[in-house]
Amino acid sequence: AQSVTQLDSQVPVFEEAPVELRCNYSSSVSVYLFWYVQYPNQGLQLLLKYLSGSTLVKGINGFEAEFNKSQTSFHLRKPSVHISDTAEYFCAVSPSNDYKLSFGAGTTVTVRA
Amino acid sequence: NAGVTQTPKFRILKIGQSMTLQCAQDMNHNYMYWYRQDPGMGLKLIYYSVGAGITDKGEVPNGYNVSRSTTEDFPLRLELAAPSQTSVYFCASSYGTGVVGGKLFFGSGTQLSVL
Numbered sequence: 001a002q003s004v005t006q007l008d009s010q011v012p013v014f015e016e017a018p019v020e021l022r023c024n025y026s027s028s029v030s031v032y033l034f035w036y037v038q039y040p041n042q043g044l045q046l047l048l049k050y051l052s053g054s055t056l057v058k059g060i061n062g063f064e065a066e067f068n069k070s071q072t073s074f075h076l077r078k079p080s081v082h083i084s085d086t087a088e089y090f091c092a093v094s095p096s097n098d099y100k101l102s103f104g105a106g107t108t109v110t111v112r113a
Numbered sequence: 114n115a116g117v118t119q120t121p122k123f124r125i126l127k128i129g130q131s132m133t134l135q136c137a138q139d140m141n142h143n144y145m146y147w148y149r150q151d152p153g154m155g156l157k158l159i160y161y162s163v164g165a166g167i168t169d170k171g172e173v174p175n176g177y178n179v180s181r182s183t184t185e186d187f188p189l190r191l192e193l194a195a196p197s198q199t200s201v202y203f204c205a206s207s208y209g210t211g212v213v214g215g216k217l218f219f220g221s222g223t224q225l226s227v228l
Contacts, residue, residue, distance in 0.1 A: 043219030
């Protein structure tokens with residue numbers, strides 16, 4: 001079985017400042033990793049995913065994440081946030097031969113002017 | 114192209130009542146899922162389906178039932194509503210497994226309160 005731990009439940013940040021959201025996972029098999037974003041009163045949207053290859057993955061809206069196999073982490077970063085990045089962010093994992101995602105508890109990012 | 118459509122958006126039930134949450138997708142996806150989202154808990158998988166006529170339990174199936182008679186529709190049934198089922202419910206679909214399996218398309222959710 002897989003599990004995901006998001007280390008921060010809430011992250012306040014000022015506009016144009018950088019942000020990092022931390023995600024650790026555990027699994028006995030090889031996995032795919034994902035970050036989803038949920039804007040207020042909406043469903044989740046895929047930000048980016050790691051399947052294989054380069055450990056630095058770029059996604060939409062200027063986000064990127066780095067896969068670190070030795071530390072079993074998949075942290076999400078953005079160098080300069082906007083007010084519109086205020087949302088809840090979910091890290092997720094699935095076995096590479098399966099189709100069911102396990103989600104973390106989420107990190108709420110609040111961007112202030 | 115509507116994507117994943119969920120109805121209703123909001124519902125209040127009394128304890129013991131039953132209801133069906135509707136979910137339809139128009140992307141011809143084989144895989145469909147029902148998740149519930151509780152504050153601070155992330156999303157938990159209730160049931161999933163890999164194609165018409167095939168369903169299976171997820172992490173938290175107790176108190177729910179599903180059916181998948183067509184590729185497009187995947188309704189979720191609550192038979193005897195309980196306060197513990199107060200949650201936001203999301204339906205999702207995807208193309209399949211492997212390199213394309215992780216991109217789930219989500220509906221906008223159903224907020225259910227059981228009082």
